[in-house]
Amino acid sequence: MLQQAAMAESKAKTEMVTGADLLLEALEKEKVEVIFGYPGGAVLPIYDKLYDSKILHVLPRHEQGGIHAAEGYARISGKPGVVIATSGPGATNIVTGLTDAMMDSLPLVVFTGQVPTNVIGSDAFQEADVLGITTPITKYNYQVRRIEDIPRIVKEAFFIATSGRPGPVLIDIPKDIAATVSKPPEEQEIKLPGYQPTVQPNYLQIRKLSEAVSRAKKPVILAGAGVLLGQASSELKEYAEQQQLPVIHTLLGLGGFPADHQLFVGMAGMHGCYASNMGLSECDLLINIGARFDDRLTGNLQFFAPHATVAHIDIDPAEIGKNVPTAIPVVADAKEALKELIKQNGKPPAHSEWLEQIHKWQEEYPYHYGESDTLKPQKVLEMLYEKTAGDAIVVTDVGQHQMWAAQYYQFKKANRWVTSGGLGTMGFGLPASIGAQLADPERCVIAVLGDGGFQMSTQELTVIKELNLPIKIAIFNNLSLGMVRQWQEIFYDKRYSHSKIPIQPSFVKLAEAYGIKGYEINTAEEAEVLFEEVLNSREPVLLDIRIDPDENVYPMIAPGKGLHEMVGVKP
Amino acid sequence: MKKIISMTVLNRPGVLNRITNLFSKRNYNIESISVGLTEQEGVSRITCVIHVESDREAEQITKQLNKQIDILKVTDISDQAIVARELALIKVLTTPQTRNELYALIEPFRAAVIDISKDSLVIQITGESDKIEAFIELIKPYGIKELARTGTTAFPRGTQKPVNPQKTYSIV
Numbered sequence: 073m074l075q076q077a078a079m080a081e082s083k084a085k086t087e088m089v090t091g092a093d094l095l096l097e098a099l100e101k102e103k104v105e106v107i108f109g110y111p112g113g114a115v116l117p118i119y120d121k122l123y124d125s126k127i128l129h130v131l132p133r134h135e136q137g138g139i140h141a142a143e144g145y146a147r148i149s150g151k152p153g154v155v156i157a158t159s160g161p162g163a164t165n166i167v168t169g170l171t172d173a174m175m176d177s178l179p180l181v182v183f184t185g186q187v188p189t190n191v192i193g194s195d196a197f198q199e200a201d202v203l204g205i206t207t208p209i210t211k212y213n214y215q216v217r218r219i220e221d222i223p224r225i226v227k228e229a230f231f232i233a234t235s236g237r238p239g240p241v242l243i244d245i246p247k248d249i250a251a252t253v254s255k256p257p258e259e260q261e262i263k264l265p266g267y268q269p270t271v272q273p274n275y276l277q278i279r280k281l282s283e284a285v286s287r288a289k290k291p292v293i294l295a296g297a298g299v300l301l302g303q304a305s306s307e308l309k310e311y312a313e314q315q316q317l318p319v320i321h322t323l324l325g326l327g328g329f330p331a332d333h334q335l336f337v338g339m340a341g342m343h344g345c346y347a348s349n350m351g352l353s354e355c356d357l358l359i360n361i362g363a364r365f366d367d368r369l370t371g372n373l374q375f376f377a378p379h380a381t382v383a384h385i386d387i388d389p390a391e392i393g394k395n396v397p398t399a400i401p402v403v404a405d406a407k408e409a410l411k412e413l414i415k416q417n418g419k420p421p422a423h424s425e426w427l428e429q430i431h432k433w434q435e436e437y438p439y440h441y442g443e444s445d446t447l448k449p450q451k452v453l454e455m456l457y458e459k460t461a462g463d464a465i466v467v468t469d470v471g472q473h474q475m476w477a478a479q480y481y482q483f484k485k486a487n488r489w490v491t492s493g494g495l496g497t498m499g500f501g502l503p504a505s506i507g508a509q510l511a512d513p514e515r516c517v518i519a520v521l522g523d524g525g526f527q528m529s530t531q532e533l534t535v536i537k538e539l540n541l542p543i544k545i546a547i548f549n550n551l552s553l554g555m556v557r558q559w560q561e562i563f564y565d566k567r568y569s570h571s572k573i574p575i576q577p578s579f580v581k582l583a584e585a586y587g588i589k590g591y592e593i594n595t596a597e598e599a600e601v602l603f604e605e606v607l608n609s610r611e612p613v614l615l616d617i618r619i620d621p622d623e624n625v626y627p628m629i630a631p632g633k634g635l636h637e638m639v640g641v642k643p
Numbered sequence: 644m645k646k647i648i649s650m651t652v653l654n655r656p657g658v659l660n661r662i663t664n665l666f667s668k669r670n671y672n673i674e675s676i677s678v679g680l681t682e683q684e685g686v687s688r689i690t691c692v693i694h695v696e697s698d699r700e701a702e703q704i705t706k707q708l709n710k711q712i713d714i715l716k717v718t719d720i721s722d723q724a725i726v727a728r729e730l731a732l733i734k735v736l737t738t739p740q741t742r743n744e745l746y747a748l749i750e751p752f753r754a755a756v757i758d759i760s761k762d763s764l765v766i767q768i769t770g771e772s773d774k775i776e777a778f779i780e781l782i783k784p785y786g787i788k789e790l791a792r793t794g795t796t797a798f799p800r801g802t803q804k805p806v807n808p809q810k811t812y813s814i815v
């Protein structure tokens with residue numbers, strides 16, 4: 073008898089679980105492959121469990137690097153990026169990444185530690201009001217109040233992050249909840265009565281759009297990141313070909329439609345190409361698929377697509393009509409809407425003159441740059457494109473180099489492009505390239521960075537070395553915060569206030585200090601030789617590419633101007 | 644123009660914060676907000692009175708609110724037949740001479756005196772905001788010491804007059 077009771081007791085004991093156990097179990101259920109996390113007091117109970125976990129844990133050297141890496145991973149893999157940060161400073165260090173992911177609709181599930189429940193609100197050591205801070209920059213956030221809710225909350229978080237318009241979801245876990253021992257809780261169902269994203273398009277709207285296409289004389293498609301997030305690029309191609317519709321991309325949409333296709337027009341917006349911006353200005357039917365009419369894309373709204381009937385396909389109804397009045401709203405997943413449009417098989421528009429016009433614009437006003445003794449960044453990007461057959465993953469930071477990469481690397485496939493669009497976050501590129509390489513380990517990943525932005529995340533070189541990720545770090549070194557310098561040149565009378573940064577560490581020696589090979593490149597010939605040598609190597613390389621420091625990004629639309637008012641269109 | 648937005652929300656922690664946050668983030672102009680429980684357990688009703696420039700702005704607000712995961716339903720009820728009420732408490736200065744005058748004003752507004760002291764009265768008034776504003780204007784000359792208003796709470800009437808055509812929003 074006694075023995076039996078003891079056995080029963082020990083059995084019950086082995087079945088007891090902690091909040092951290094439940095958390096890891098829930099992550100395994102979601103098939104999480106990698107966690108970008110940084111430990112600290114409030115997450116120690118979780119880290120103790122991670123010690124035995126099979127999930128790969130990547131330790132960035134700054135939490136901001138961790139969350140940007142998770143964004144890069146999410147962008148390329150299509151799966152949610154998972155992040156862990158400790159309470160207080162750990163949590164506040166991920167604020168920029170959350171905002172960035174919110175703006176660019178990237179699915180993240182982020183866990184933050186919190187001080188124990190009984191001291192919340194007492195300004196305890198490393199306490200921060202993480203729910204308060206992150207409410208406006210997350211799709212949703214939770215604080216776990218009862219251990220038994222953990223499995224349901226994690227399940228809901230993954231569902232919310234990845235469905236509808238994707239975005240970051242944060243779960244704040246007080247330390248005591250992670251450490252509490254309890255009987256395994258009963259399974260709880262997802263409870264989200266207020267959340268039902270519309271996926272299937274309204275049939276009448278689809279028909280209306282299809283008819284508008286048949287009638288149009290000057291139709292264009294504007295394809296945004298929604299095409300990539302909705303994995304709809306093959307449907308986009310099929311539909312564009314069926315109706316012979318020219319396709320213009322937003323910055324974030326690049327790769328959604330093959331750049332070498334005869335219906336591809338180019339990128340539109342502040343630094344977009346002439347044909348795209350004129351296409352938007354002159355079209356009579358504008359079919360926006362998964363773009364949000366950002367101001368960097370539209371220019372002054374007063375002059376935006378003045379002759380167009382606007383149709384807008386978006387999974388987020390609040391984006392439709394937000395910036396541009398919309399005649400044909402279609403709330404739906406891009407893939408589902410395109411499938412329905414293809415099924416309509418409407419009469420293609422009679423618009424051969426329009427297509428000719430667009431081709432003429434493309435031929436007459438391509439991107440251009442001058443030749444000189446100094447190395448031109450555009451030339452470097454053309455070379456990178458050719459050497460990688462346009463099939464590398466290009467991850468950028470923010471600034472001039474980002475725009476040149478968007479202009480000169482011709483993306484032929486989806487999921488080859490990672491950039492911080494909505495927030496424009498310097499320091500994003502290097503860590504994001506880590507996530508991108510982990511998501512697609514075999515592919516050549518090129519981190520196209522500025523000398524400024526690289527220095528905002530330099531510490532992540534350690535992670536690249538540690539995991540031996542064969543990332544090609546290409547620093548476009550113009551000894552300046554180039555984009556700021558360009559604006560000061562054009563709009564502030566060449567008063568270069570704090571935008572020149574000639575004093576720099578030797579990036580080559582810095583790379584070596586991290587155990588990474590580094591090379592300086594000064595000429596196109598050097599680039600030619602080195603690219604040939606390093607682009608296919610299976611180890612990380614840092615290239616300090618000394619580009620013309622006076623080069624500007626053109627064409628350009630000044631703030632407040634319309635898309636038709638581009639400058640720098642002709643050499 | 645003024646709009647009345649009525650919504651039902653899940654009674655979860657931080658839900659009010661989410662809504663006020665959204666209003667400030669999107670730079671919406673909010674006049675009043677009232678919150679209270681409903682007949683359904685775990686569900687609250689929030690009524691907001693907002694100022695907008697255009698119907699498009701009102702539609703955008705409704706959509707942004709709808710996106711909130713804790714919000715179950717959002718309706719712009721400005722153009723429906725509704726019952727809308729607000730309550731105000733007004734402490735007004737009195738002298739023996741003005742007291743009777745005040746009572747004469749209170750009567751037609753069906754307001755009530757709920758506290759009296761040597762030199763002041765507390766008046767409670769309920770009704771639509773316009774009525775309350777008119778009453779406050781009337782009382783002002785006597786000297787208002789303190790004023791507290793609840794903000795409007797409202798919902799649609801049981802029967803809607805067909806004469807009042809429903810506004811057509813884009814079907815999203």
Ligand SMILES: Cc1ncc(C[n+]2csc(CCOP(=O)(O)OP(=O)(O)O)c2C)c(N)n1
Pocket residue numbers: 469470471472473474496497498499521522523524525526548550552553554555556
């Ligand atoms: C965190 C952050 N701070 C400031 C800026 C403003 N900003 C945009 S581009 C830029 C210059 C970037 O310089 P660099 O990284 O060298 O790139 P370049 O423009 O020279 O190619 C700056 C300061 C920003 N986008 N992000």
Ligand SMILES: [Mg+2]
Pocket residue numbers: 471522523524548549550551552553554
């Ligand atoms: Mg620079």
